[in-house]
Amino acid sequence: MRAPAANETALGESLxxxxxxxLSFGGVRALTGVSFDIRKGEIRAIIGPNGAGKTSMxxxxxxxxxxxxxxxSFKGMVRKSMRPYAAAQGGIARTFQNLALFRGMTTLxxxxxxxxxxxxxxxxxxxxxxxxxxxxxxxxxxxxxxIIDFLEIAAIRKVQVGRLPYGLQKRVELGRALAMEPDLLLxxxxxxxxNLEEKEDMSRFIIDVNQQYGTTIALIEHDMGVVMDLSxxxxxxxxxxxxxxxxxxxxxxxxxVIRAYLGETH
Amino acid sequence: xxxxxxxxxxxxxxxxxSPDLLMQTLWDGLVGGVLYALIALGFVLIFKxxxxxxxxxxxxxxxxxxxLVGLHEHGVPAFVALGLTVLxxxxxxxxxxxxxxxxxxxxxxxxxxxxxxxLTYFLVGFGQLVFGGSPKVMITQDLYLPSGAxxxxxxxxxxxxxxxxxxxxxxxxxxxxxxxxxFQRTRIGRALRAVADxxxxxxxxxxxxEQIWVIVWFAAGVVALTTGIMWxxxxxxxxxxxxxxxxxxxxxxxxxxxxxxGAIVGGLIIGIGEKxxxxxxxxxxxxxxxxxxxxxxxxxxxxxxxxxxxxxxIIERI
Numbered sequence: 001m002r003a004p005a006a007n008e009t010a011l012g013e014s015l016x017x018x019x020x021x022x023l024s025f026g027g028v029r030a031l032t033g034v035s036f037d038i039r040k041g042e043i044r045a046i047i048g049p050n051g052a053g054k055t056s057m058x059x060x061x062x063x064x065x066x067x068x069x070x071x072x073s074f075k076g077m078v079r080k081s082m083r084p085y086a087a088a089q090g091g092i093a094r095t096f097q098n099l100a101l102f103r104g105m106t107t108l109x110x111x112x113x114x115x116x117x118x119x120x121x122x123x124x125x126x127x128x129x130x131x132x133x134x135x136x137x138x139x140x141x142x143x144x145x146x147i148i149d150f151l152e153i154a155a156i157r158k159v160q161v162g163r164l165p166y167g168l169q170k171r172v173e174l175g176r177a178l179a180m181e182p183d184l185l186l187x188x189x190x191x192x193x194x195n196l197e198e199k200e201d202m203s204r205f206i207i208d209v210n211q212q213y214g215t216t217i218a219l220i221e222h223d224m225g226v227v228m229d230l231s232x233x234x235x236x237x238x239x240x241x242x243x244x245x246x247x248x249x250x251x252x253x254x255x256x257v258i259r260a261y262l263g264e265t266h
Numbered sequence: 267x268x269x270x271x272x273x274x275x276x277x278x279x280x281x282x283x284s285p286d287l288l289m290q291t292l293w294d295g296l297v298g299g300v301l302y303a304l305i306a307l308g309f310v311l312i313f314k315x316x317x318x319x320x321x322x323x324x325x326x327x328x329x330x331x332x333x334l335v336g337l338h339e340h341g342v343p344a345f346v347a348l349g350l351t352v353l354x355x356x357x358x359x360x361x362x363x364x365x366x367x368x369x370x371x372x373x374x375x376x377x378x379x380x381x382x383x384x385l386t387y388f389l390v391g392f393g394q395l396v397f398g399g400s401p402k403v404m405i406t407q408d409l410y411l412p413s414g415a416x417x418x419x420x421x422x423x424x425x426x427x428x429x430x431x432x433x434x435x436x437x438x439x440x441x442x443x444x445x446x447x448x449f450q451r452t453r454i455g456r457a458l459r460a461v462a463d464x465x466x467x468x469x470x471x472x473x474x475x476e477q478i479w480v481i482v483w484f485a486a487g488v489v490a491l492t493t494g495i496m497w498x499x500x501x502x503x504x505x506x507x508x509x510x511x512x513x514x515x516x517x518x519x520x521x522x523x524x525x526x527x528g529a530i531v532g533g534l535i536i537g538i539g540e541k542x543x544x545x546x547x548x549x550x551x552x553x554x555x556x557x558x559x560x561x562x563x564x565x566x567x568x569x570x571x572x573x574x575x576x577x578x579x580i581i582e583r584i
Contacts, residue, residue, distance in 0.1 A: 088472025
């Protein structure tokens with residue numbers, strides 16, 4: 001498929017690039033002149049201490065925030081800012097740090113909602129569940145069932161997600177994002193608050209998504225062990241500025257990064 | 267002792283002794299309840315998808331009915347007028363989204379609520395400007411709605427059903443069923459529920475909030491039109507009709523603001539409750555309790571079950 005072999009990922013062409021992006025809320029500068037790119041097929045980590053602007057960066061990429069300055073190029077199209085709808089249409093899916101699920105709906109419906117943009121039949125036919133609309137519905141259900149199998153959540157497919165434990169909710173959220181068949185998947189702390197076993201499961205899913213479907217992934221994560229294992233390249237933010245960018249090994253040795261995480265050495 | 271007898275024994279004796287009167291009262295209550303449920307449904311649709319309590323729902327009922335009758339008065343055939351009225355409600359939905367909701371996005375709920383007051387006054391003024399302030403008669407016959415009554419004689423008496431009431435119950439039931447299936451099965455219905463649960467997540471999967479808002483306001487407009495035709499056929503089409511929207515408030519408190527089944531059950535309880543109360547217990551208080559009984563029931567619910575029968579349980583973090 002589209003998935004490039006591990007050794008050529010670093011050479012993949014750029015899928016998304018942000019250039020000189022600055023974002024502020026009133027007097028608070030969330031991002032200052034940040035530039036980096038995400039290449040096709042890679043797993044790109046964004047790390048940094050709390051308040052470094054990581055989530056703001058993701059929000060800029062999928063259009064929740066409109067930056068005051070800078071450019072975003074995605075699939076060769078350059079624009080000043082994204083719109084959430086355009087981002088979703090263009091193939092950017094995401095999950096959220098504090099979970100944003102449709103709590104009143106079942107796991108199945110949550111994941112089906114991820115296919116909203118892929119459904120084209122008129123609602124009148126959907127209402128009657130007849131003809132092409134029926135075939136379309138069946139096809140979508142089949143894809144959703146694949147995702148459910150893949151994430152091993154078959155047991156909870158008819159359960160309201162509001163009732164699920166946290167770890168499973170995270171999985172459902174990932175499932176919904178996968179249902180969009182995205183080209184770029186943004187994961188905001190996919191492993192926050194998980195225990196070791198859940199983290200291992202989630203890491204496995206992320207690697208599988210990346211390798212089986214060739215999906216490009218950008219993720220924010222605090223667990224350094226996970227970041228170093230999973231990612232091909234890491235960008236480090238601190239106080240809204242980029243302080244380092246490179247392979248996990250390069251970043252680990254970077255003086256600025258060590259200072260940002262451990263404080264000034266005396 | 268006598269007063270206790272009058273409250274707890276005598277009404278039930280009457281019910282047993284003249285079942286025909288009981289049936290008549292229940293039927294009247296059912297019809298009233300169905301119509302309350304229709305109004306409440308309009309509220310629920312909008313509240314579910316946008317969190318706005320739409321104070322203008324009552325005037326939308328009047329406005330829709332007036333448009334229909336007004337167009338007919340100007341010589342438009344009844345069913346063409348019906349189609350045009352639906353179109354007017356669609357235009358209204360677009361206008362509300364564009365001119366009211368979009369500029370107020372991310373504002374607190376109370377501000378949106380106040381904006382619906384503004385919409386109410388606009389529609390009152392605009393309606394009077396275009397159609398005049400005098401009451402009109404609903405074009406029942408031109409729409410082929412039945413009139414007259416069906417009488418049913420049993421061996422214990424007789425009950426009369428107004429045909430228009432039977433039609434109202436059938437049409438309302440169909441409407442509710444279609445809306446329920448719509449919410450459950452279609453992509454847009456799923457998107458509506460999704461928006462109600464989380465704006466952020468809905469945006470992230472590519473659901474367009476603007477589109478959803480137009481759809482719910484349009485759906486509420488169609489429900490308002492149906493309500494307007496049915497209520498208008500029972501009384502007349504005038505601006506005082508918007509007061510019935512206030513009756514939807516106790517219905518919503520009973521049923522929960524976010525639940526379609528709740529709106530239906532709540533409407534039926536209020537409708538039947540107030541008719542039974544008026545007929546059997548009203549004379550004790552000199553009659554006229556129909557006008558306030560619903561609010562007393564609602565008050566009771568507010569004290570003991572504020573989320574309503576079907577509402578989501580409110581969990582507050584302390």
